[in-house]
Amino acid sequence: MVQKRAAVLQVLQESEGHLQADEIYKRVKDYYPKMVLATVYNNLHALTESGHIRHIRTMSGADFYDKTPTPHEHALCTVCGKLIDADLCDFAEMLQKSTTLPIVSYDLILHTVCPDCNDKA
């Protein structure tokens, strides 16, 4: 029984989808006030390793953890800083067609204004 790992996973799964380590830490402390940040990192690594979640690093150095491990693209809101999903249809194929380099994988993050912030404007 790996309670703390389960708690880390649960916090992420019950979230909006994309959280940073310190936010996960804050939320998981509601259940386990004594938990230490290193444990959160341990478990985030383990969960990433086992394919339950996905690790996303932005160019500005912010690390997010994504409750959806399957491949999809992301966008970062320039107004509120939230990371949201941005499913781009047939992006991988389109990308490979536009270059002769063999594409092993790619890191893409769009900078956008998310619908929430757009509505407020």
Next chain:
Amino acid sequence: MVQKRAAVLQVLQESEGHLQADEIYKRVKDYYPKMVLATVYNNLHALTESGHIRHIRTMSGADFYDKTPTPHEHALCTVCGKLIDADLCDFAEMLQKSTTLPIVSYDLILHTVCPDCNDKA
């Protein structure tokens, strides 16, 4: 006369195109052995600000400086770790067509095997 800034720029311009700060520091010390790393960073910021060079951060956290400031895409070789240019034709338009989110800008880095490493294999 801003000798050290010019030296930083020159080192980058005479390079293969994409260098990390510590590599620039090493090379520029051949001209100015007493230069300090903070000066390299100062000047890299200033040169980025003035549009002479471009700052590229990869998802793994490595910061590269690019002697070509005009927009173009990049690829990171999974074998040797070098950052190379990867011009993708009409990428920006293509990207905007595939989503309804307004694209302010984007960060894209392909992971590839560069021609050099491919030849060696």
Next chain:
DNA sequence: CCCTCCTTTTAGAACTATTCTAAAAAGAGT
């Protein structure tokens, strides 16, 4: 039960690339 082994957790130190600070030095303009 109890022993052993393996995994998880903890506390806190360490790390590393970058940034900050305050003072010294250098340059430019008058």
Next chain:
DNA sequence: ACTCTTTTTAGAATAGTTCTAAAAGGAGGG
């Protein structure tokens, strides 16, 4: 030469993450 601004320096500080070694916890066998 004087003043003002920019550049450079040395070294401390920062921040997010990782490492370390020890302690705790849990699983399974005897």
